[in-house]
Amino acid sequence: MAEQEPTRRERYRRQTVAEIKAAAMTQLCEGGDETVSLNAIARSMAMSTPALYRYFAGRDELLADLAVDVHLALAGALEAAAGREASSVSRVEAVANAYRDWALAQPHAYHLAYETTYGAAREHAADRIVPAAQRCMNVFLGVVAEAGEPVAAALPAALDKQLRRRHGDQHRIPAAVLHFGLVWWSRLHGLISLELGQHLAATGVDTALLYRTEIDAMLDALRHRCGATA
Amino acid sequence: MAEQEPTRRERYRRQTVAEIKAAAMTQLCEGGDETVSLNAIARSMAMSTPALYRYFAGRDELLADLAVDVHLALAGALEAAAGREASSVSRVEAVANAYRDWALAQPHAYHLAYETTYGAAREHAADRIVPAAQRCMNVFLGVVAEAGEPVAAALPAALDKQLRRRHGDQHRIPAAVLHFGLVWWSRLHGLISLELGQHLAATGVDTALLYRTEIDAMLDALRHRCGATA
């Protein structure tokens, strides 16, 4: 009931919001979050700047909404990559590769999603951003969980307890897997973050190869082998 | 020759740039790089804004100089932490802990150093930033190198060649150690980066504990044990 009521104005509104976000997204992808400007957006839409405030409370909120979209897009890419693979281990590998590929293709978007504080909109938009980011992480955790229990030798009791408490309700993921996924996600992110910040360029190493070795180490651990950490 | 000529004006100049950078640094540490404003700096010094351009080509260059200082300060903290320890393994542990401690104490400074593109000053200031960042990394590589050769089981030939080429001149660090240090540095950074971005807060895990387990895994690998990766 009261569901098939797009009431024309509503339709126009959604359309306008989409157009604003599209313009903002292209600005973001071209020049980074710093360069996205309300004036420029309005100009590109042949609109006056204050009109944008009918759709967004301000620049920070627009950026926060953009961050949500970025997380969702990334999650979609990861899910697609996982869907293309048959074996559970190759799924993990595909997701990890898709993660870096997406980040390199959209560096500014990745930066907005992971390394931006959103200024004042930090906790204001948290309720929107957190679920989007979690959908991203759940893809990774899901494929890791399917790939089997890793060796959970040195999982401290306290951490085990924490991991068991949280996430235990919704998903049936054992704590060891959760820890494994979390750690490896952070490792992949660390490499990508340094690469995007040009901090590995100075060392002269092939970042793709470095990433490759990390993935291999992760896969080794997933295969229950006592693989070398480095 | 011509070395003991501080020539008063020169002294005043150094003093002024120090004051400017100090004001900028406090602004940075309080509100992040976004909030550092030339106007605010000049105001706090009872100076007119355009006067700052006698000392810095613009805002981006000032931020780049600040990034250099941040890297140097971080390097100093790491060196100090290393100096306080006796055993080579405990030195690695101390440096890793100091790394996170420093980042948590100065989150915005860390962010400027590692997750900022410096806009247009990217390659313009690279020659200043890169050495400063490397001094930071060399502390880490140094203590790792002293702690002994890690197991270098799965080091691909191509990566080994790259690592041997670079860095081979100055330092006598074997490629396996270099790779080990680089990877573990990125892993620590990944965890810190996610923590600073509040991405781990949503999961409810104790970030300190998570960091602790990563350090333990690294130390295990350094002790030549075939430790579990996760």
Next chain:
DNA sequence: GTCGCTCTGTTAATGATCGTAACTATGCAT
């Protein structure tokens, strides 16, 4: 059909930002 409300858009104005231009005064060397 008309009244009235809400939504959407406008223009105008405020205050902040960085940066440049033109000008003045000071320090310092010749």
Next chain:
DNA sequence: ATGCATAGTTACGATCATTAACAGAGCGAC
């Protein structure tokens, strides 16, 4: 003492985000 590089000023222009005040269109109620 003269002259030049340095360091500072005020004035200005171009952005930017945001708010206020106002005007028209959509749309339901009577």
